[in-house]
Amino acid sequence: MPASRRVRGIADIAAESVTLLGAGRAILLQLAHPAVGHGVARHSSFARDPMKRLHGTLRYIYSLTAGTPEQAAAAVARVNAVHAGVRGPAADDGSHPAYDARDPELQLWVAATLHDSAARVHEAVFPGVPPEVAEEVYRGYAVLGTALQLPEGMWPATRADFAQYWEREVARLRVDATTRSVAQEVLRSRRVSWFLRPAMPLVRLVTTGLLPDQLREPFGLPWSQRRERVFHAVMWTVAAVYPRLPRALRHAPMRYYLRAG
Template identity: 25%
Template sequence: MTTPIVLPWPLQSFLEAVAQAVLEPPDRPQIDFSRPIGEAGLVASDSVSWRVFKNPLSLFIGGVTAVILELAEPRVRTGVWEHTSFRQNPIRRLHSTGLAAMVTIYGSHTTAEAMIARVRRIHDRVAGVTSSGERYCANDPDLLNWVQATAAYGFVQAYHVYVQQLSALERDRCYAEGAPAARLFGVPGAPGSEAELEALFHATAGRLERSAIVLEFLAIMRSAPILPLPLRPAQHLLVAAAVDLVPYRVQALLGLTGHGLRTWEVAAVRQAGVPGK
């Protein structure tokens, strides 16, 4: 029998605050994940994904990493920045994204399908032209592939680096476990392994570009009142931890070199991410 890990009070309080910031919007109905309705979900309870998404620290860090990579692609960046409320209400947007991820992993099949259908209907209305004259649509297959891949990468890497190392087989399993939800989202080429993810990153590298919007996004994530005031300085650590997960070449391309963690801060984030049972 495994002995439960009891975290010191400051770390436990910190994790609870992160979880609340990501998952508990005060103005929306709550989904009680602890009381299943007897219907299977999209992902099995013995999956790697259930472990990865259980940790609020890796959910927060991985989500920021994913958005950094999304914003590096000009069509995705324009769609996100011009058609969402992130700049005006980053906390609400964070809640929506975190809750959607949790529903996809832990919610019943019916709940997840309904949520994904709503997202797809919203995406149908997201279209326009970038500053360089490129047309985009949120449901474009290439853009869906990129968003799915960056999200999967962010969450897997955050857990692997800051919470608990995953074997290569476990990382591959986690990517493959995202396939049912990806199909419902209409994603045609979601990576099912780390090798497929790296191939997609390589194929997309030539489309990525620097933008001041990435730095604006990071500034918002550092300063928005996401965590309670006593824990607010920790937001800087979490954002820096997210930057560190961005592949080095992309960091350099986006002008993010030096925005990551200092050596002693890495250990602090890892300690905060110690998994409970």
């Protein structure tokens, strides 16, 4: 880790824009949870307007991790208002269970994907965070769920507990035609802002490389030894260049969303 890089809590990791490299992974992991994925597919404009969902998620994360109490409260109120109407019955054919965006189990999974994806990218770029600091950062991520309907005791107490929870939940994930279609629409980039479209092949590569192996094929994401080599080369380059960027540039997205409220 560079000598100038000290991590003290969740705000120090959430502020680093490089963790956005894990956003696609977090989204696909959420879609692969049958209840979350079908709730998104039926009640969200996510596939039609992925930037709106991304903006909302980033505003929520930054407000809770680095914002004022007033910004945090406003972010929670916005999310609760959206979640209020996201619910539906189980499918008659058993393809997905009933879903309710206010369900603590679903909120735990969403918060877990945000933590795990950000932590993996951060560790790749800033390796060597002391274990005791990593535990403090991990505990801080609970706020992403507990600020909503997630009881505080539901967040796994330690990183070791989280690892067990994560392994168990990832084994239960599955992708069907509905959730695959949403994922493909998002990754095809036709609905993202024009200035981001040239970067979408790189986004797809990094998203695929960060995904658990067993989810690549179900999502229709091709992988090969060549793609894996390119992925590792990209991550190596990011790790070599990003820490040397000015802090003001690295934290620019956070400051933008906090100013926007």
